[in-house]
Amino acid sequence: MKKYNGLKVFPFIVSLLAASTSIQAAEESGEPIRIGAVLAVTGPASFLGDPALKTLQMAVERWNEEGGIEGRPVELTHYDSGGSASDARTYANRLLSRDQVDVIIGGSTTGTSMAILPQVERFQVPFIALGSGVGIIEPVRKWTFKVPHTDRMVAERVLRHMQANGAERIALMSATSGFGQSGRDEMRLKAEELGMDIVIEETFADDDSDVTAQLTRIRSQDDVDALMIFGAGRGPAIVARNADQIGLNLPIYQSHGAASEEFIRLAGDAAEEVYVASAAILVADQLADDDPQKDVLTEFERLYRERWDESASAFGGNAWDATMLLEEAVQEAGTQSDSLRDAIERISGLVATNGTFNMSPEDHNGISFDSLKILQVREQSFQLVE
Amino acid sequence: MSASAVVIGTETSRDSERANEVVAADPVLEIAGISTFYGPVQALDNISLRVPEGHLVALVGANGAGKSTLLRTISGLESPRSGSIRYCGEDITQRPPVRRVQAGIAQVPEGRQVFGPLSVEDNLMLGAYTRSRREPLGADLESVYTMFPILKEKRKLPAGTLSGGQQQMLVIGRALMAKPRLLLLDEPSMGLAPLLVEEIFATINQLREDGITVFLVEQNASLALGAADYGYVLETGHVVMEGHGQALLNDENVQSAYLGI
Amino acid sequence: MGEFLQYLVTGITIGSTFALVALGFCLVYNASGIINFAQGDFVMVGGMSAVFIMASGVPMGLALFLAVVVGGLAGVLLYKGGIQPATNAEPIQLIIITVGAALFLRGVAQVVWGTGYFSLPTFTGDEPIRFLGVVMVPQSFWVIGVTVAIVAALGLFFTRTRLGKAVLATSYNRDAATLMGIDTSMVLLLSFGLAGALGAVAGVIVAPITFAHYEMGIMFGLKGFVAAVLGGLGSFVGAVAGALILGITEAMMAGYISSDYKDAVAFVLILLILFFMPSGLFGRRGVERV
């Protein structure tokens, strides 16, 4: 805990004793567990931050109804980053220095996660990131963990599916956002590893209202086998609709940024036959009954719907997994920051909505690429393909 | 009360006759104790004057004396802090400017404020803005064109392209399109060549002959007082002298202060 | 050739929506001398209102009309609630009030309608029309057609009607207009209302293409502002020309060079204009500013 940092001027053993006794005291007196959150609840990434905040609120309510974690009440302090990296940095600092939180969950986007990361490393408080960029956990940083599948896994998953279906020459259309840029880099990297060709690359801005020009370029390029769209929010739906309108005759793949019912709702008929890489949550009911994830997913979906009267998304699922990781680690080790961190790193076999988490000192993401699913939109709903 | 104005020109019998006539006529405009401020700056201090029906009254004063402020206060562009303005017997001190125009007070503002990008004819038609939609305006337009034939020639051109003299004709014509009962003129001679000034003043005389009540504000004291039935002299917000136009012109003080004689 | 036409059509469609926003900027700027930073958010108000009025079961045509009315009301409210009470404020203070109004509108929209994206059905079907290798969706015709109709109607209003000329007179010289008996605060109210309605029209016609979102006004406000400045802030012809130039240049940039640079177009154009033609393409010359 940060408030004991001052004791480091004493010999190591003294400080350790002092810290552990006061922690003991705190826990006995029911000192609350303080969770700090910095989420993009407004702004262009609000589709990520909004369900995440709702999920965290729901989790905290449930813990407190059940008497807290290990008898200690849970407190949530939340700041809205609006998707801005500099705001995220400011708020992370406030959580760490003023609000004295035990853990930070947040950074809805890759950019905001990357902005929070140096702060937690400096203050030595565990951070469970909800951004997807692989850069958040590579290289591994001591205090930073991350829930969602990386965009590298998404790239690999999509490219392998393309390859298996005979597509080798790829058109890539990525958003100019941090999400899109990181996705584009991972696509390049993985395409090279798999011996595939990205023959044309185009970009679009998150608030573009028409991308016909870019798609016309792709259409006029011969011998393209498939189109990958790497973007999040409304952009992927606009691209899908424009592609449909100009009669672009290619299999279309979308990243996990399009893995929500909203994509189908916005793109309408243009969503038909589009492939989407996604966590299993969108097709929970289609999982085999003996799939270990099925129970977790069904439970989360039910709770979320009961609490918020809307269907759960993968983005809410990420936050849910963060609370599962936290709960398990706190139960095992309490909230003293070093032990909490170590406990998160030791988590193994934890079945959550994204897959089964097996954290290790080398892997602060802990889920494998095959827990990511390929879905296809058929008759306006997601179908599990692979 | 600040020092009341010196009244000049009651000595000669002819002058006193004229002056009495002016005083006797029903006032179209009657101003009593007006003080107007710009923020903390006082521009008018306790001004009282009257403009009788069918006459030409002039107010002369140096640059910065408060002439424009007085006209703006009469039109309602500025609100006085105290005092009252009566027009045709009614107190209009609190009336919004639009209703003063509707009641027949037209002002030709200083500096030839034409609507530059609009055509000459559009400018004239805007002068008739408060008149009823159904009223035919063709005849009035023609009479302005008769008064200023050059405007007819240039009626399709943007007003901003006219020369200074032509713009002055345009703003006078524009004000006349309102069929005003009281015409307020703010320094119509300003910045014009002597020949043009003469032409403009000839027009003003003609208007008075036609029975329009005119309140003329000028720096050019000799011209204005020469044309006026009655005159006032304004100095830094105070009326310091008043009297029959010609009598004021002959006054030594006025001559030394405003005519450089 | 087919590609060129495709880029052109795309550019004209996008440019048309910018034009409606740019015209709104001009209306308010001319009438009051201020730049209304809430102009883009009128687009949002129109788009979102249309979505939710329709969702409540109102037939489409009526819903679209009501959404435009809501936009107009937003403009009127901005004037009545923000601009008029600050009679003696400096332009910069008024501009800050509009920034506040923009944030307020966004905040209200977020609370009332949430942060999601919403689609509106296209007015007349989705079947794309193909000719000369160009693909055009029916909604593009609506966007371009409505814009042309509105530009024509505004043109008639300003050149043929007394009220239109009174608005212009007010914009050229407010005191002189008052002396004509023009109720200039009514003209201001009308300008804000019209600007709100224009923005809402843009929102209503693009919502089927771009989806409505509580923050959709940011991009439209920015692009509309750039278009208005390109055209010489205050010139209506200039605003439309600026918007088309911006839309077409962006599409050509995305098509022929790279979509990476598309968003730089607006800024490069603004810099070029400020550098070489400070009063804009159709800016009023000094002579006319009497």
Ligand SMILES: Nc1ncnc2c1ncn2[C@@H]1O[C@H](COP(=O)(O)OP(=O)(O)O)[C@@H](O)[C@H]1O
């Ligand atoms: N808008 C204004 N704000 C502040 N002071 C003003 C303003 N207009 C005029 N004044 C001041 O009021 C006084 C009278 O000005 P004005 O009526 O224009 O004089 P005139 O028309 O006789 O030249 C001057 O001292 C002038 O500086």
Ligand SMILES: [Mg+2]
């Ligand atoms: Mg003056």
